[in-house]
Amino acid sequence: MKSLSEIETTVKRASKAVGYSWGVSEETGKSIRLLELFGLPGIKHINEYFSEKNKTKFENLNLISENNSSSKPYCPINLGVSFLDQINVLENLKKIEFKNVAYPIIFISFISRSSEIIGKKIYVKIDEKKILLNLNVNISSNFIYQEFPKIANAIEVNLLENEDNFTDDEWNNLYKLSEDTFVEESDSLKEGAAGAGLTDND
Amino acid sequence: MKVELRDPNKIMKLSRLGSFHQSKLSFLRSFLNEFKEWEYKRDLFNLNENGIGEAVYSFKKSKRVYSLICFANEIKDEERSDRVIATKWDAAFTLHDGVPTKKDIERLKNEVPKQEVGRLSYKELTLSRANKSVRIYNHVVESLSKGQQPDLNLLSKVGYLYRTTAVYGSGKFGLADRFRIKNRKEINGPFRLEMMLVYLVRQFTFDQVNHVAYHKNPKTAVKLDDNICKNLGIGNSTGLGMAPFIVNHPTLLNNWILSRERALKKIRQIKDVKSQDRNLFIDCVKKSLRNVTSWNTDSEYQQKKISSLLKDVEKFLNFIDKDFNFETEYPFNKIYQWLEDNTCEECIEYIVSIMMEPYNDIVNPLVKEMSSDEEKYFNIPTYRKVEELRNIIEAKYPNILDINFEEKENNKNFWFISKNKEEPRLADRFEEHGSELEQPLAIARDIKKLYDKLLVSKNSLTIAEFLTSNSELRHVVRRAFIVEKFPYSEIQDNTIGKDLIPIDMLRLKLSFFGALKFDPRSDKWLRICMFQGAPLPNELKNYDEHWVYKTNI
Numbered sequence: 035m036k037s038l039s040e041i042e043t044t045v046k047r048a049s050k051a052v053g054y055s056w057g058v059s060e061e062t063g064k065s066i067r068l069l070e071l072f073g074l075p076g077i078k079h080i081n082e083y084f085s086e087k088n089k090t091k092f093e094n095l096n097l098i099s100e101n102n103s104s105s106k107p108y109c110p111i112n113l114g115v116s117f118l119d120q121i122n123v124l125e126n127l128k129k130i131e132f133k134n135v136a137y138p139i140i141f142i143s144f145i146s147r148s149s150e151i152i153g154k155k156i157y158v159k160i161d162e163k164k165i166l167l168n169l170n171v172n173i174s175s176n177f178i179y180q181e182f183p184k185i186a187n188a189i190e191v192n193l194l195e196n197e198d199n200f201t202d203d204e205w206n207n208l209y210k211l212s213e214d215t216f217v218e219e220s221d222s223l224k225e226g227a228a229g230a231g232l233t234d235n236d
Numbered sequence: 237m238k239v240e241l242r243d244p245n246k247i248m249k250l251s252r253l254g255s256f257h258q259s260k261l262s263f264l265r266s267f268l269n270e271f272k273e274w275e276y277k278r279d280l281f282n283l284n285e286n287g288i289g290e291a292v293y294s295f296k297k298s299k300r301v302y303s304l305i306c307f308a309n310e311i312k313d314e315e316r317s318d319r320v321i322a323t324k325w326d327a328a329f330t331l332h333d334g335v336p337t338k339k340d341i342e343r344l345k346n347e348v349p350k351q352e353v354g355r356l357s358y359k360e361l362t363l364s365r366a367n368k369s370v371r372i373y374n375h376v377v378e379s380l381s382k383g384q385q386p387d388l389n390l391l392s393k394v395g396y397l398y399r400t401t402a403v404y405g406s407g408k409f410g411l412a413d414r415f416r417i418k419n420r421k422e423i424n425g426p427f428r429l430e431m432m433l434v435y436l437v438r439q440f441t442f443d444q445v446n447h448v449a450y451h452k453n454p455k456t457a458v459k460l461d462d463n464i465c466k467n468l469g470i471g472n473s474t475g476l477g478m479a480p481f482i483v484n485h486p487t488l489l490n491n492w493i494l495s496r497e498r499a500l501k502k503i504r505q506i507k508d509v510k511s512q513d514r515n516l517f518i519d520c521v522k523k524s525l526r527n528v529t530s531w532n533t534d535s536e537y538q539q540k541k542i543s544s545l546l547k548d549v550e551k552f553l554n555f556i557d558k559d560f561n562f563e564t565e566y567p568f569n570k571i572y573q574w575l576e577d578n579t580c581e582e583c584i585e586y587i588v589s590i591m592m593e594p595y596n597d598i599v600n601p602l603v604k605e606m607s608s609d610e611e612k613y614f615n616i617p618t619y620r621k622v623e624e625l626r627n628i629i630e631a632k633y634p635n636i637l638d639i640n641f642e643e644k645e646n647n648k649n650f651w652f653i654s655k656n657k658e659e660p661r662l663a664d665r666f667e668e669h670g671s672e673l674e675q676p677l678a679i680a681r682d683i684k685k686l687y688d689k690l691l692v693s694k695n696s697l698t699i700a701e702f703l704t705s706n707s708e709l710r711h712v713v714r715r716a717f718i719v720e721k722f723p724y725s726e727i728q729d730n731t732i733g734k735d736l737i738p739i740d741m742l743r744l745k746l747s748f749f750g751a752l753k754f755d756p757r758s759d760k761w762l763r764i765c766m767f768q769g770a771p772l773p774n775e776l777k778n779y780d781e782h783w784v785y786k787t788n789i
Contacts, residue, residue, distance in 0.1 A: 035357065038415070039407025047653075056676040057710020064614065096704035115707075119618040119700035151615060 042067040045080060052084045054111065061115050065143035072173050074139060075182060082184065083110065083137040092136055098124060103133035107185055110137045114144025121148040130191040138186035145191060146170050152193070159190040237566055239504040241497045241723075245634060248493070248728040254740025255541075255581040258784060259589035260599045261495055261606070262750030264766055265784070267431035268776065269600075270422055271295055276773040278443065279335075283308060285451035287444045290341060293436045293773075300422070302361070302429070303332045304436035305341060307349050308444060316367050318401045318473040325351070325365035327398065327440070331433045333359050333412065351402070352657075356410040362433045363411060366398040366441075369471065373397050373445065376460065380449035383456040385464060392530055392789040395753065395765040397441040399471025403430045418607075426488065426606055427749065438470045438767050462772060467789040469768030472751070475761040479741040480651065480660045483677050483727065486715060487608040490722035492748050495602040496588075497724065502598045503591050504569035513594035514562045516782070520593045521553060523785040524586075527752060530787070535756040537737075541582050548583035593782055613721070616714050618700035625699060625716055626690040629683060632719045635728055636680045637687055645734040651677040662738060662760065678732045682712040752784070 046063030050056055062080070069076030092109035095102055098120055102108075113135060117124065124130060135141055138160050149156045150170035158165045160183065165175040198205070219227065246252065258265070274295040283289035291306040311324045328349040332340065340359070347354035351365050372386075372394045379386040405427070407413040423429055442465045450457040482489050528546050533539060555574060564570060568591055575584045592599050630637070641647050650671040654661050665671040676682070686709045693702055703710055719726045730736065739756050746754065751764035769787035771779035780786065 035410060037358070037407030037410055038413045040410070055708040055710055057712075057714060058707055060614075060711060060714070116704070119616070119703055122619040123700070147615070 038067050038071055041070050041077065045077075048080075048084060049111070052087055058111065058115055061118065061144070062111055065114065065140065065147065068146060068170070069139065069143045074143075074173065074178075076139070076143065079137045079139050079182065079184075083140060086136075093134075098130065100127055100129070101131050103131075105134070107134050107136035108132065108141075110135060110140035110144075114141045117141070118144045118148050118151070121151050124148075125152045125154070125193060128193060130193075132189040132191070133187065135186045135189050137184060138189060139182040141189070142167070142173070146173055154196060155194045157192040157194055159188075159192075160186045161188060237505060237507070237569070239501050239569060241494075241501050244493075244632075244723045244726075245728050247497070248724060248726060250727060250729040250731075250737065250740040252581050252585070253727065253744040254737065255585045256496075256744055256747035257586050257589045258747055258750040258752060259496065259499075260592045260596075260781075261492075261499065261603060262748055263425060263427045264431045264435070264750035264770070265781075266425050266603045267428050267435065268770065268779070269603075269781070270425065270428065271432065272776040272779070273297065274776075276776065278439075279303065281443065281447070283444065283447055285448070286310065287448040290345070291440055291443070292336065292341075293439060294335070295432065295436075297422070300420070301335050302432060303334065303336055304433060304440070305330050305332055305336055305344055305348070306437070306440045307345060309349055313370065316370070318367060318399065322401070323351075323353075325349070325401070326368045327437075327444075328365045329363070329433060329437055329440075330356060330360045331362040331429055331436075333361055333417070352409060354409065358410075358412045358416060360411050361417070361429045362403060362405040363409060364400050364403040364430075364433055364437065366400040366437060366470070368398055369394050369396060376445050377449045377452060380446065380460060381452035381457045383458050385458070385461050388464070388789045391464065391468065393532055394471070395768050395789075396438075396469050396471040397445055398437065399473055399763065400434060400437065401473045402477070403433060403472075405430050424607060425603055426492070431749070434470050434472075434766055435770070436773075438468075438770075439773055441470070442468075442772075464789070466772055466775075467769055467787050469752070469765040469770070472746075472764050472766060473757075473761065474742055474746065474764065476660050476662060476738055476742075478745050479662075479738050480675065480677055482741055482745055483679060483731065485608070485610065486718050486725035487610050487613050487722050490725035491606050491608050493724035494722075495606050499592050499595070499598055499602055500572070500588055503595060504566065504572055506568060507565050509562055509567050510594075511562075514567075516594045517590060518553075518556060520590045520782055520785045521549065521556075521587065524590060525549060526787060527785065530789075531753045531755075533753075533755040535762075537759070538754065538756050541580075544580045545582045545586060548579040549586065552579060552583065552587060590785075593785075613718055614714070616699060616703075616710070617717055618698060618703065620699050620717075621695065622690055622693045622697045622699070622702055623695035625702075625713065626687065626695075628716050628720045629687050629690070632716070632723070632726070633680075633683050633687075633728070636683055636730075639680060639684060639730055639733075641681045641684055646730055647681065647732060648734040649732045649736060650674040651732070662736075665732075676711045679712065679715060679726065680730045681732060682709065683716065685709060686712045686716070750784075 042063040045066040046059045049059035049062040066076035066080050091106055093104040093106040094112040095108055096116055098116055142158065142165060145156055145158060146167040147170055149167040156167040163177045165173060167173055274297045277294050279294050280290060280292035288308050288310050292303050294301050294303040306327060306329050308327045311326055315324045328351060330344055330348045347356060356363060372391060375390055376386045376397065405411060417423060442460055446459045528542060531542050575587055639646055648664060649662050650665045652661055652670050652673055652675055689706055689709060699713060738760050739762050742762060743754055746764055751766055752768055753765045754762055756762040769783045771783060
């Protein structure tokens with residue numbers, strides 16, 4: 035088994051070898067390490083992308099807007115680094131759309147890291163497939179055991195507000211149950227147990 | 237009295253970093269301190285009469301066990317080489333996490349002796365190999381087999397029976413990644429498991445030499461005297477592989493240096509020094525002279541450094557004896573100022589190291605600060621502005637900005653990775669091919685390039701906007717934001733200039749390991765000795781922690 039440290043170093047060097055700058059290659063190494071840590075096919079896809087990069091022209095996108103489309107597929111590394119760099123601005127947009135992205139799983143790794151930077155979950159739809167990026171702690175998806183596509187026709191990125199995943203009723207119910215560990219205070223407990231007496235006004 | 241931390245722009249120069257010496261902060265000393273209460277055991281010793289076979293040594297506490305697995309091999313004299321291109325060694329080692337099963341040992345027997353071309357698993361933590369110092373080893377075997385102890389003069393010229401030629405960890409060749417074990421309290425210090433490996437290898441060398449001597453002549457053989465063992469260490473041959481490490485791990489480098497600087501600052505701030513602390517300090521300086529006078533090297537460069545060190549330490553002792561009153565307030569501050577005014581860099585840093593000896597209360601908490609969670613500082617704060625980045629560079633790299641990289645001599649070398657051994661190398665860019673594949677280790681040059689670009693960029697641009705058209709400078713943008721928070725994270729020197737002495741970079745790292753007797757064999761590699769004078773494993777529960785200054789051979 036390859037260690038994550040070997041994966042990161044080798045991807046970084048390979049990325050430099052195919053023409054990215056050292057700084058971008060460092061980012062790529064980190065991102066593929068992350069995918070492999072989460073059990074996603076980072077090495078497989080970066081390998082295929084680097085092989086194809088020699089034959090096919092990919093589009094670079096430096097400034098991301100709400101709607102982004104291109105006739106040539108977007109390079110997932112350049113797109114990912116731009117997303118990572120601009121996340122503090124992009125945070126103000128609720129939804130960002132991309133058309134025609136190559137090897138979207140590579141792009142996803144950068145979005146996952148962005149999720150940690152802004153402290154918000156990010157929900158991504160790649161065509162009909164759904165992925166939740168959870169503050170770079172994990173990646174969950176409804177197609178984890180299926181083949182990841184080589185091209186995404188449409189990617190929709192939704193930056194989620196920090197909200198509960200449950201209803202108020204569910205919470206109240208649970209909270210009520212937790213109260214069963216508390217002690218009802220008698221008058222003497224009210225007076226003596228906290229130390230301040232019955233009044234704490236100056 | 238308030239003492240400032242020393243200026244990074246002075247301390248992080250290579251000549252100063254290359255003058256650092258071991259101290260109480262050094263990893264091999266903090267390793268011994270951490271593991272002194274652990275149960276040491278030799279679990280397996282299955283060698284033939286020539287010392288070939290397997291052995292296992294372990295440290296255990298509660299349910300945690302670390303086991304060193306040793307494979308001693310037969311090699312021909314002509315196959316023995318310290319160079320990284322070697323493919324066979326007298327012995328190969330791995331530190332296994334837990335108690336190895338027979339199956340583990342069988343698996344590792346096929347992999348560990350192959351070193352870089354073998355594959356380890358997440359159950360192995362470190363990997364190493366070592367060669368005999370043939371002259372010393374054979375002499376010791378010969379003497380012991382005849383019932384005599386070896387010639388101490390000969391031993392003192394080398395100081396070890398074996399020398400390692402590489403120690404690997406942190407995910408190399410399939411070894412466990414650091415993240416798998418980083419929460420273990422006992423290894424909350426850099427290179428602790430590498431130190432454990434080397435320490436246990438040292439014991440293996442004694443056991444093996446005794447075993448071979450016994451089988452040579454069972455009737456007359458004696459064991460190597462414990463006191464001699466104690467005064468032998470483990471050698472190490474180190475080349476350029478170490479140099480990029482300190483550039484590639486800026487926050488870790490910062491934490492090593494910052495701990496040292498904080499220790500010095502606190503010691504200089506002590507108003508009244510207790511007499512026992514003063515006596516211990518002076519005693520260590522005096523006894524340490526033995527380490528300097530027994531420091532053998534053929535390197536003219538190092539001989540000059542040793543000679544000026546010896547002269548200056550003697551001058552210092554004379555000053556302390558005749559002109560200095562320890563009863564004065566803030567005596568260590570005054571000593572430090574005297575050292576800066578009157579002695580060479582090598583001597584200043586030598587005495588700074590020894591100043592720490594009396595102060596466990598200052599040093600021990602700092603040992604825990606010497607690791608780094610590097611991932612936390614990787615992301616570039618791209619929302620910040622060009623103006624801020626320019627200000628950081630002006631404040632943090634003042635001398636670097638004065639270097640003219642248009643001049644050939646300042647741009648003479650390039651660092652690259654050798655295709656043959658995947659190891660870092662240094663070459664002249666104007667005479668050798670390959671500079672187009674240069675590694676990103678010319679930080680000073682690239683910071684200067686970044687600064688020049690920033691000068692012609694709008695102040696109000698965000699770093700994200702700046703990077704869209706300056707991707708080639710991304711690696712140094714990241715570093716500049718790191719040095720803003722970590723003042724000792726950057727070497728404040730040119731690592732590609734004609735005057736570069738790469739062994740300064742090696743010595744910096746080796747001093748933090750706790751190495752003694754740096755012996756440069758060229759400007760690019762050197763030999764050192766580790767654990768010379770250290771307690772043997774069965775003495776760990778009660779040992780003299782100033783053992784470094786008390787070697788006898």
